[in-house]
Amino acid sequence: MRVSRALMARYAFCYLMLAIPTALFVVFRIIPIARTLQLSTLNWDLISPAKPFVGLGNFRELLLDPNFQLALSNTTIFAAVTVTASVVLALLVALPLARGVRLEGLYQLLYFLPFVAPTVPEAVAWKWICDTRYGVLNYLLSLVGLGPVSWLTEPRATLWAVIIMSVWKTLGYNMILFIVGLRAIPAEYTEAALIDGAAGWRHFRSITLPLLMPTVLLITVISTIAAYNVFTQVYVLASDIQGSPAGLVRVLIYDIFENAFRFYRMGYASAEATVFFVIVLGLTLIQFRVLRSQTE
């Protein structure tokens, strides 16, 4: 079979176009991951040319490190609550907006604004919102008779303050994805369900939700990865002199950052990053398996 020159040129063009992003992906993703895996077996201080091989020594130390255990626990609590709350709340907000309500654009803007705004100034504003004595959050609680909460000095409360802020920030993004997903559901299904008498909750449970599962899967995976990567909010809300139980609200990225760039323990931080990578990869695969089975 003879292949024409034009077809060959087209193939060459396609492979070239595929090769460029593949090369970028290899350079900026695959090689750093491989390098991190390699570094995790070394004892390197970022400065010294000597990098002695320590095998699995960094991983053994990690398992016994109370800071790592605390960071893992805090990050898991944060991710579980933030992902659940932001997915459920975003869906609740998206349902009426997808149908089209008055001032729909304004509502979408209001919910989406925190997502596009920079996190650092937002976190600084939340520090004031969460102030024990003068914060709006405690003022609102006082209206319903609840006592003041030390949002930024009590470790558990601080974690909740970070969770509340993060849900507020990610809600708008998830909402937009849900609106797109809801509007993509063919109108015939809804009409057929209504003719068959399925309305309200039954319609939502039997028609909308199953058809929305690919969107739910997408949002859950994106939100979980983002939640495990939490850093800025924790760094600003819980890591300076005025407001923070500091190390007690440590999360994984904070711990990796501290080990790498404050203690100059690049090998140890790389081992931590490797464990972190495996956890997020595992969770993503589980989510794909569980949620995809419901979409098929």
Place this chain on the structure above:
Amino acid sequence: MGRQGAHWPGVVLILILAVVVISAPAGRAAPAVEVSIWGGYPEIAPIYQRAAEAYQQAHPNVKVTVLTTDIRDYERKLAASLPSDTAGNILEVEAPTVERYIEAGLIPKAPPDIAQFVRSRSFNASAQEAASVGPDVYGVPWFAGVGALYYNTEMFKEAGVAGPPQTMDELMAVAKKLVKVDAQGRVVRSGVSLRLFGAGSGVAEKFAILMWPRGGELLTRNAQGKYKAGYDNDAGRATLKMHIDAVFVNKVDSLDIKHDAESFELGQTAMFERESWVIGDIQKNAPTLKYQTAAIPRDQRWGTIVGSVSLYTSRSAKNPDVAWDFVKFLTQPQFERQLLQEVGWIPLRQDVNFDPVIAKFPQYKGFLIRDPKYVYWSMPNIKDFDEIETKLAARLVAAYRDATLAGNAAGIANVLHTAAGETNTILKRDGLYGE
């Protein structure tokens, strides 16, 4: 076609003009020597800039560029740029950080004339030690963070307290007189603002400053130059008890109110310990505040912490002789006085007369105590120190909020014993531990 062709003369004219502009000789000769100075304290940048301009006037062939960023970013920048030989020529480095760079051969020794200057009477022994490793001088001592006690004179007057506390026992007694509580018994103004929380090593450092007079220190060094935890003892236990009592027993401080310089500037505390930069900060944020500074109260010993910052050159500096000459120029008396008056860090040259500045800002007195009994002590310059301090700080923060430790001597001892175990494990890991 005809229209396009009509543009040609214009295009040619623009090209000719561009070539003429690019190839035209500059108004003045380009500097032959470039020197850069990098620092982690942006507030010092105007002093560097002023010195650079003065130096350039005296040496027209030299161009000095200044780059400062906040300290944490700067530390990361150094860690990335020094090994890759892309760092600035002159570098501000804190004593505990510089050791690792010297060990790795990234910071060279100072030339003999600079070493002689450092070893002269211009600097005290502590400053000389901070810029040296053993007998070898690597940098020129520049400034230091020195601790002192800030106190609000109006609050003292109002509470009938004559002067600042002289001893550690008096510190708490005075704090009790100065604290203010609201109708619900909540502290609205602390008698003394202790460092009860915060990120990183600061909590442990402040703990050490109040423990040192009692005879403790974070790390003790043996004759072989090895270290072990120096706070699992009576001094450490008394200091931890003082913090816990301040929150849960005497209630002179609280976890729910603002702390540190912000608290002092807002009039929400009567006393706190801090470095001299707060004086400059108060000038900006609370210029009407009535306050003074005093020595850290004494106990078995009397003294305060000194955290020195020296100026070094990088091994990749292309013109090291010019770089060192600029360092010497920068440490002249007029710039040292400007550093004290305008920024508030304590310059390390001891042969400079700072009286004109002190006359203007008497608050600096608390940082420049010349009493021979008053010891200016430093933290050890070892690479693990930040990790040791930071991990101890996390344990102290947890302890300070643990009400079960109030009146619980065994609990307090256990906290410090466990923390000391962690400190010693870190030292052992890097071969720095010794009994």
